[in-house]
Amino acid sequence: MYSVGSSRVFDPYVQVIQNANITQYIWTKSLLQPLWDYLRSQHQDALRSPLFPVVISVSTYFAVCTFYMILDLLAPRCPLIRRYKIHPEQHVTWEDIFKTLWHTGYNHLIYVFPAAVGQWYWRPPIPLQEEAPLVSEFLIGILGCTILFDFQYYFWHMMHHKVRWLYTTFHAIHHEYYAPFSWSTQYLSAWELVSVGFWTTIDPIILQCHCLTGFTFMVFNIWISVDDHSGYDFPWALHNLIPFGLWGGTVKHDVHHQKPQSHFAPFFSHWDWLCGTHCECKRSPAVLEMQTKRRKASEDQN
Template sequence: MWEDVGDRGDEVTDRMNATAALVLQGLWEYVRAGQRDILLSLYLPASCAFLTHVLFCAPFLALDALGSVCQRVRSWRIASGSGPPPSLWQWFDCFWRVLYKYVTIVLPATALVQSLRSCKFPELAPTCWQLFVEIVACFLLFDMLYFMWHYAMHRVPWLYRSIHQMHHQHRVPFALAAQDSSPAELLSLLLLALSTIWVVGCHPLSEVIFHLLNSWLAVEDHCGYNLPWALHRLLPCLGGAPFHQAHHSLQSGNYAPYFTHWDQLFGTYRTPVPH
């Protein structure tokens, strides 16, 4: 009887894997057939990065607006004793600063990088396992590289003043401020992400998903809310918004963007801001 149950379980698993593989292959064939010219556009990376960042910030703008009338939303804020949520004017001011940097600096730089890259479009989509491994590998490598660069920017006064200080104008960050940095820092993060993808050797589909998840986690880290459904509550290895807000409050420690193991290993871990 137990053997029959095991066989049926394996059969269900195989069917699920086959269905997922068909979905990935269908998605990839659609991209290759109809969207190839769009994917090769010199202006696609910067445009998508900015638009996805703004879209991911929209729910937190709604939370900031609801916070003025809803006690439950206010209870989710991490630094509730530091003042009210950012005003609509602060959001718009930050939006125009980020947009200006993207148009004047990031867009030309990414267009240059895109023109130098040799984009390959393999016939086959990645398997589910390949997709998972590549994305996890990208996050682990990016987390390590960012930890080293972030630590250096705080330890070397010239780097802090010239590159990183602008980002720390927000003692209590909010979602849109995730990319409110100097042009040099924005370009350095782009270089880290591209280097990560190059080292891992990602399939283009894995690359796209990594960029999307990377953008979402950066927004969530800066959102200022310890939400019940936040990813760091589901995955204890993630620091999340409390972990990163402690970095902004203390101006030191918690240098890794997502995971906590590097800070714990090097003694730079700081207790998250009390909720």
């Protein structure tokens, strides 16, 4: 499915890493081979099924959303959790959960599932390569798919805000919530849900990634998307770990729901910087406190 011919898009980049003598064994040996052998021998039929991408996407979405839902329900009675909410005064209710969950389930049942079943009639089973991807190929592939998806979604998202008909017809439903929460991630029109799912599926094919890389990117994409909508600003979140503000994360997407003409990018920050759609972000009380302490400590040292 994800490889075309004998050449790969990322071969030149993998070769550079291999020649850099950086942990040679990791970059030249397929550490993922035992895992891939197990999956091929024990779950080959499932992996080759056209329904498998839908199964892993839906199961990942429900698992990650459930985790954040538990935090949301505990937050009003647990100050330790509430301190990491960007809007600690906002509480997620069962009504919000049922409303968004029903809409998501409806879209999957009426649109996504029939489309997935329809693939049985026109799409052949996915061919599974015998060799697992190199760790370098695996990581670069996920990074490449993330960058490509970020580019696609930025301009698609911006267009749905700039063209009023697109906004009112398709995108307005997603902005019903001023402060997003996990289950609002796929509180979308069917058009948006199908579009995002199409790119997530097709990008690994465009970049000629290994099957394992493509499936992992799907899981990563959904996890990050839910995290962006979670409303939590944890110190260990990617936007607080990746330097120079390169990663958008929860705080920037939260601003997008208050200022819809800003922060269109789903993951990175560079397109918002280049196109002038970047603005300041609100942080959680806990992270603000940490930043204040660091600033004071730095001033005392100087």
